Amino acid sequence: MRNRPIPGSSGIVRTMTLLGDPVLHAPCAPVTEFGPELDGLVESMFATMYAAHGVGLAANQVGVGLRVFVYDCPDDEEARHLGHVVNPRLVEADGEEYRGPEGCLSLPGLEAPVARFDRAVVEGVRTDGTPVRVEGTGFFARCLLHELDHLEGRVYAERVTGWRRSRLVRAIRKRPWGAGASVLEV
Secondary structure, three states: OOOOOOOOOOOOOOOOOOOOOHHHHOOOEOOOOOOHHHHHHHHHHHHHHHHOOOOEEEHHHHOOOEOEEEEEEEOOOOOEEEEEEEEEEEEEEEEEEEEEEEEOOOOOOOEEEEEEEEEEEEEEEOOOOOEEEEEEEHHHHHHHHHHHHHHOOOOHHHHOOHHHHHHHHHHHHOOOOHHHHHHHOO
16 A cells, blocks of 8 residues: 555646747756745646656756756666656766667657766755755666756757767757757757
């Protein structure tokens, strides 16, 4: 039997911020006020992430320029990692660097290979202010690094290089939401 509510069950599904929206391309501000409003944001972020079938979501992906992200992501051994981090900072990113497919809820329907380290350690706090340290390997490390990029105002497409980048930019321009592709110009 469950002893706590399902994350997102009391949240509201919010509109996803898409490539080109200024909030997605600007560094997020640190959270300074903790309380019910922050709790509600995190709940809504979980609800939005689940509705979009994602494994991670940063606050600016729902139009809020604050340093917060949520995740429900497996690692390469299929172990489930579920939680959120407020004011996260990258402590370590190391191990092997792998180029693997990456997608984003703010660039729906697309993916491209991105090089990421296979281990990442992030520290921050929870919505109640208690410290949290999250260590991820494999796919979960990729998720953590992806969400941290969002909080710095970057999307994965900015890490794609060479002919793959050209191909991705062409695919973006074919999408109804692709008018913001100019942020990816070389």
